[in-house]
Amino acid sequence: MHSTIEDALRGQVTGRVLVPGQDGYAEEAAGFNLAVRHRPAVIVAAEGAADVAAAVRLAATHGLPVAVQSTGHGAVQAADGALLISTRAMREIVVDASARTAVIEAGCTWGEVIAAAAPYGLAPLCGSATGVGVVGFTLGGGIGPIARTFGFAADHVREITVVTGDGVARTAGPDSEPDLFWALRGGKAGFGVVTSITVDLLPLTHLYGGGLFYAAEDAGRVLHAYRTWARTLPEATTTSVALLRLPPLPELPPQLSGKFVVHLRVAHVGEGQEAEDLLAPMRAVAEPVLQAVGPLPYAAIDSIHQDPAGPMPVAERGTLLRELTEETVEALLAAAGPDVPAPLALVEIRQLGGALAREPRQPNAVGGRDAAFSLLAVGAPVPELMETAVPAAVRAVTEAAAPWGTGGTQINFQGGALAPEEISRAWPAETLRRLAKLREVYDPANLFRFGHVVPREG
Secondary structure, three states: OHHHHHHHHHHHOOOEEEOOOOOOHHHHHOOOEOOOOOOOOEEEEOOOHHHHHHHHHHHHHHOOOEEEEOOOOOOOOOOOOOEEEEOOOOOOEEEEOOOOEEEEEOOOEHHHHHHHHHHHOOEOOOOOOOOOEHHHHHHOOOOOOOHHHHOOHHHHEEEEEEEOOOOOEEEEEOOEOHHHHHHHHHHOEOOOEEEEEEEEOEOOOEEEEEEEEEEHHHHHHHHHHHHHHHHHOOOOEEEEEEEEEOOOOOOOOOOOOOOEEEEEEEEEOOOHHHHHHHHHHHHOOOOOOEEEEEEEEHHHOHHHHOOOOOOEOOOEEEEEEOOOOHHHHHHHHHHHOOOOOOOEEEEEEEEOOHHHHOOOOOOOOOOOOOOOEEEEEEEOOOHHHOOOHHHHHHHHHHHHOHHHEOOOOOHHHOOOOOOHHHHHHHOOHHHHHHHHHHHHHHOOOOOOOOOOEOOOOO
C-alpha cells in the first residue's frame, strides 16, 4: 500500500516525497522536541496548499492517518505509520502595512514575521520564543510576553486557509466558513491542515522588559512577594516567574551556570519610568544575582523569557489556577523548591487576566479565560528519564497546585496529557461539545488524530 501511495504522491505533489531509509527522511521527520520521534510511513514536504490538499486526499484514499509538523515545538505524540505533512518549506510572508496585517504561510516562525513587519513599524503578537511556528502556537490560543495587554494570538486572526479531511482547501473567516473559523482559533488540532493564516499586526516597535534572577535562598521570599505584587499591575504589564534548575554550561553567566535560580520576567507596553516604578517593589524583595531590564526593540522579545533555542527533549504539563495564595506558593515550593531533588528544568507561573480574560470582537474557541494564572512544569532534558521520573515530577507539580486550580488547562501547555478526559479540560463544556460536533463535520474519517485533538463525541 505504501509504495502505491508513494507513487501516487510523486505524481501529484511538487514537494519532496520521503519514505523510511531515504536521504532526508530523518531530518524532515525531526522537530524541536527530541523526546518525540516520528516514524511516518511517508512524508510530504509540502511546497504549497495544492501539495497539502493532494496529500490529504491520497491519505484518505489509502487509509493513512495524517499528521502535520512545522518546527515541532508542539510535538507530543509520535506520528508512527502516518502520512506526515511537513510545512516547513512554506515560508512566504506578505505584509500589508496599510491594513496592518500579514498573510503567513504555515512553515513560518514568529522571528521571520517580526523581521518582515519591523520595517513598517509593526509587530505580530508572538510567543516568548520566536523560533516557534506561527500556526501551532496560534491554533492553541497563544499566550506571549505582552498577552495581558493584547490578549491571545488567536484573538488577532483575520482569516485562515485550511485543507479539511475531505481534501478540500477552504478559506475560513467571519463571513466564510464561520464555524470552522471559530473552531480553528483555539480548538488546536483535528480540523485540518492550515496552509496560511492572516493576522493583525500591532503598531509597536519597542517595549520595556527583561528579567531579574534571584538566588535559590530567596525563592520563597520572591514567590510570596510576586503573588501580592501581581495583583497591583495594570494591563500594560505582563509578568511571569519561574523556578529554574540550570545546567552547568560554559555559555551561561557564572551567576546562573549550574544553579537553581528564580527568574522574574516582565514586559511593559508604555513608558520606561512607569515600568521601573511598577518593578520597584520586586527589586526591593532581594538582591538579584543578575538583571537586565530596560528598553527593548520588539525584535529582542526573546530576551525576556530566554527560552532554549535549540532542539531538546521536552516533557511538560500545565494547569490553570484561579488564585495564587500563600498556601499555593508553599505547596509549589514543597514540590519544586530548591531543596527538592526533582528532575525539573522549569516551573513557571504566568499571570493571566487583563485582555486575556475578554472575548475578542470575533468570538473563538480559546479556553481558560477565567484563570488568574497558568502553571507549567517542564522536566529536565535527560533522555533516560523522559518516560519515567520526568513525567512523574511534572505531574507532581500540577497536582500540588490542584486545590487552587480552575479544573481547566490551556491546550498549548497541555504537554503529554493526551487522554480524552485530560484534553477535554482545555475548554468549557459547551465549547467542547461544539468543537466535537465540528470535528465530525470537517474530519468525519478521523484522519487528524495525532496530538492535542478534540475528543470525538461518544
